[in-house]
Amino acid sequence: MIKPASIIKFDRLYLAALVLGAVNFAVELGSLSDRLAQIPEYIANGFGTGILIASFIAGLxxxxxxxxxxxxxxxxxxxxxxxxxxxxxxxxxxRSFGHALGPQGFSLAVTLVITGLQAAAIYMLFRPDALSWFNRNPPVDPDTFR
Known part of the structure; x- marks a missing residue:
C-alpha cells in the first residue's frame, strides 16, 4: 500500500523534531552537565553526564x-x-520551567519548536487519508472514475 500524503508529512515532521532534538541535546550537553553537577541530590546519587547520554539514547x-x-x-x-x-x-x-535542569534560553526556544513539530506530526495522524492508512484501506485513485 502506498503511503498517503499525511503519513509522509508525519514522517518529515516527526523525524525533523528528532533531529532538532539531537542537535539541541548535543549543543546543550555541556551546560546541562554543569547544572547537574551543582545539584547535591544528583551528585549524591551518582548522576552525571553518562546518565544524561544514556537517557537520551534510550529516548531516541x-x-x-x-x-x-x-x-x-x-x-x-x-x-x-x-x-x-x-x-x-x-x-x-x-513542570520543568522552574527546575534547574529545565530548558533555558535558546534551548527553551528550540524545545518549543520541537513541541510544535511533534504536535503537527500528531495532527497528521488524524487526517482522513491517515485514518485509511491505519485501517489498511487503500486510497481510491480519483482517476478510476473518469
Missing part, C-alpha cells in the same frame, strides 16, 4: 521504534502510545 531509540510502527507498520497502538507520550511530555515540559 523509543521514538524511532514508535515512528517505525506508525509509518511502516500502520500500528494504531503505536499511534495512541505516541499521543499519550506527547501529552505526558507536555505536562513535564510545563
Amino acid at each position: 531509540a523509543i521514538n524511532l521504534l514508535i515512528w517505525f510502527f506508525i509509518s511502516v507498520r500502520a500500528s494504531k497502538v503505536a499511534k495512541w502510545i505516541l499521543v499519550a507520550l506527547f501529552a505526558i511530555g507536555l505536562v513535564q515540559m510545563v
